[in-house]
Amino acid sequence: xxxxxxxxxxxxxxxxxxxxxxxxxxxxxxxxxxxxxxxxxxxxxxxxxxxxxxxxxxxxxxxxxxxxxxxxxxxxxxxxxxxxxxxxxxxxxxxxxxxxxxxxxxxxxxxxx
Amino acid sequence: xxxxxxxxxxxxxxxxxxxxxxxxxxxxxxxxxxxxxxxxxxxxxxxxxxxxxxxxxxxxxxxxxxxxxxxxxxxxxxxxxxxxxxxxxxxxxxxxxxxxxxxxxxxxxxx
Numbered sequence: 001x002x003x004x005x006x007x008x009x010x011x012x013x014x015x016x017x018x019x020x021x022x023x024x025x026x027x028x029x030x031x032x033x034x035x036x037x038x039x040x041x042x043x044x045x046x047x048x049x050x051x052x053x054x055x056x057x058x059x060x061x062x063x064x065x066x067x068x069x070x071x072x073x074x075x076x077x078x079x080x081x082x083x084x085x086x087x088x089x090x091x092x093x094x095x096x097x098x099x100x101x102x103x104x105x106x107x108x109x110x111x112x113x
Numbered sequence: 114x115x116x117x118x119x120x121x122x123x124x125x126x127x128x129x130x131x132x133x134x135x136x137x138x139x140x141x142x143x144x145x146x147x148x149x150x151x152x153x154x155x156x157x158x159x160x161x162x163x164x165x166x167x168x169x170x171x172x173x174x175x176x177x178x179x180x181x182x183x184x185x186x187x188x189x190x191x192x193x194x195x196x197x198x199x200x201x202x203x204x205x206x207x208x209x210x211x212x213x214x215x216x217x218x219x220x221x222x223x224x
Contacts, residue, residue, distance in 0.1 A: 035214075094157075104156030
């Protein structure tokens with residue numbers, strides 16, 4: 001199974017700033033996704049990270065707030081822009097390798113002061 | 114989109130079997146049923162998936178009703194390490210297969 005590494009694992013940020021989260025997969029992946037998990041809640045899909053093209057965002061999420069890049073098959077970044085306390089969440093990356101079900105990273109725990 | 118319904122929480126005694134139910138009455142004929150679990154401070158972990166037939170792997174068994182409108186994840190002998198939130202998911206195809214997570218079932222295992 002694929003190993004997914006996220007950096008940073010946690011961070012505390014000031015409101016109004018931006019943070020970029022990195023996701024690295026150790027295998028050639030077909031698809032990559034980004035999720036948000038607010039405190040005590042389930043996971044919500046933010047977007048599909050498309051290689052070499054703009055990400056596909058779910059309803060309620062916009063590129064200006066959550067720009068995503070995927071320059072190659074195994075690496076993607078999610079930026080949380082102009083952060084407010086409401087953005088305090090766990091952000092998770094997942095990947096599909098071959099025909100297998102999605103594998104998830106352990107997430108980035110983000111707190112906004 | 115097909116949706117799933119799970120109990121919010123369940124309890125089990127250690128070393129006893131656990132049956133975690135999931136209702137998916139709007140499932141279509143080609144929808145797979147996936148189960149994941151999320152242990153504390155970790156990302157979701159794949160458990161098992163199936164289409165029509167019952168499935169077994171080293172972690173669990175998946176029993177799928179004949180009409181496919183419900184399924185049950187079976188942990189044969191619960192351990193304290195099985196305490197987690199268990200999610201039943203029907204991947205949605207929209208250009209690619211996406212997961213829409215429901216609220217899941219929080220399993221508490223009693224020593």
